[in-house]
Amino acid sequence: MSATGPLPAIRFENVHRHFGEVKAVDGVTLDVMDGEFFTFLGPSGSGKTTCLRMVAGFDRPTAGRIFLHGDDVSQLPPYERDVNTVFQDYALFPHMTVGENVAYGLTVRKAPKEQRQRRVEEMLELVRLPGLGKRKPSQLSGGQRQRVALARALILRPRVLLLDEPLGALDLKLRQEMQVELKALQEQVGITFVYVTHDQEEALTMSDRLAVFNHGRIEQIGAPADIYESPATEFVAGFVGISNLVRGDMARAILGVESTFSVRPEKIHILGPDAPIESGMDSVRGRIEDVIYLGMYTRYEVALEGGSRLTVAQQNLATSSMDVHTARGREVRLVWEKVHSRKLDGPA
């Protein structure tokens, strides 16, 4: 372990988890700092959930080691680890009341009854469900169950809270509310949150840092803005937000060197076909093939002269849906600042 700086809350050292032939996790190394909101982002089957389960102790690495605050916990059972989990399906005990569910961690530790009751009330207060302790989980809405699961996981004051796609079952509106609330809660309790999701918007909204998973490996680790603005690989560029990938001859024609690069749709401006090119700008000519009006902004599909296409997003600041549709078929010049052409590592 490094001798400098504080110990990371979680450290993965070249962790592998194989299920027979399937390499669910294939060499993951990362540090999660204390007090960080850290997200594992990736499509299903990318290994993010397996990594979370190995931190919780439900699964153990085939090779490599996992440290919690400096202690090797790779082979410890869940009940020996100072982490708690919010499950995707909430996993509330159906035969217990809400209060008994929240108290469970203290009950199995044989905490005195008054302490249990006091802590349960505190926790229900914290997740804004005061007075619901007598209900059964089946009498609660999805959002309320979510909060009970949070209260239950937080009652032991763990140093790390693990959240496995906790908002997946909620509808969009509630999900957005809970995103804000979870972030606020994390700042309030001040502990490390490790959050697993396949929703890139969620990851960008909530995280201090995130790791993008693909095929059991980490493609990139960074702050949301880094990941979005400077994707390191084609996969990250494509998975996080919409991205234009330009390769081969087309890339050479635009950049002058043959190197695959990505450019975000909102960075591109549409000018008249003969507009002058300023210095510091990349540019290419094309024809608007398709116009998709999306209310807040409009997406243009532009066919380039070399045969490939670019997607351009423009805010509808003054234009109406009538205006944008007349753009179809127009010859244009697309320009963007050179800094927005992000050269990528070759296909992984």
Next chain:
Amino acid sequence: MSATATPARAGLAQRLSNYLYVRPRAMLALLLALPLLWFLVVYIGSLATLMVQSFFHLDDFTGQVVRQFSLSSYAQLLTRANLDIIQRTAGMAAAVTLSAALLGFPLAYFMARYASGRARALLYLSITLPLWSSYLVKVYSWKLILAKEGMVSWLINVLQLNAALDWLLGLPGIGGPSLSISLIGIYLVFLYVWLPYMVLPVATALERVPKSLIEASGDLGGRPGVTFRRIILPLAFPGVVAGSIFTFSLTLGDFIVPSVMGNSSYFIGQAVLAHQGTSGNIPLAAAMTTIPMLIMGAYLYAARRLGAFDAL
């Protein structure tokens, strides 16, 4: 030309389908008519007849059934001999049920939680396999297996455990001349024939306990023993109760196993058979039949009070 879409003259079947589609109640009535009729007439009807019969009594002189309300059949149940029969039967049912639960639960647990794919299918198959063959054949096979010259005796002889067997058979009340003529033998055969009825509902109940609940308990500090006691057992308990209803009531009503494996001491089933057949005392037989019903009623009530169905 009129272009209105007058439907072509629909066939009878189609018109009936349409009629029923828009009238779900008629549909339901049609579906349930036959089973309800069966249930009311054959099931409830015969049960009611039985109950009515139990309040008649047998005239001791003529041997005729007197069709007048009387509690004398029930009074006869309270004689020493009949109370012995009831106690013996209920005790056996309890012992078989408890043993089936103790034997069946770990097996069901393995089937539900650990066995995967082929192994699980194979286990289910082997659990239900005994049900494929005739009940009588199984019971008589056990008679041979447990007989003095049978396999079990041979094995015990090989293992030099004769002394233990003799001691077991010498126990007052449950012993006998050989395993095949003793309460122990009856108990073993009952346990064999009813075990599937315990394992299957328990396995089904265990399969329905989500894995995440078990993980959540461990996550919150519950060691395996705690998780079992506080999460798995309470959630699987309705399955155990369902299984015990089978094993308990099947043992209470059976007359074949005790008559093949037993001696002269009767079980309820044998007594009912004897009273309604040999001695023609239908009222007493009917009164005796209400005993298992009462026991089951009390049992279910107790199970409910214990919270067996809370997790349903």
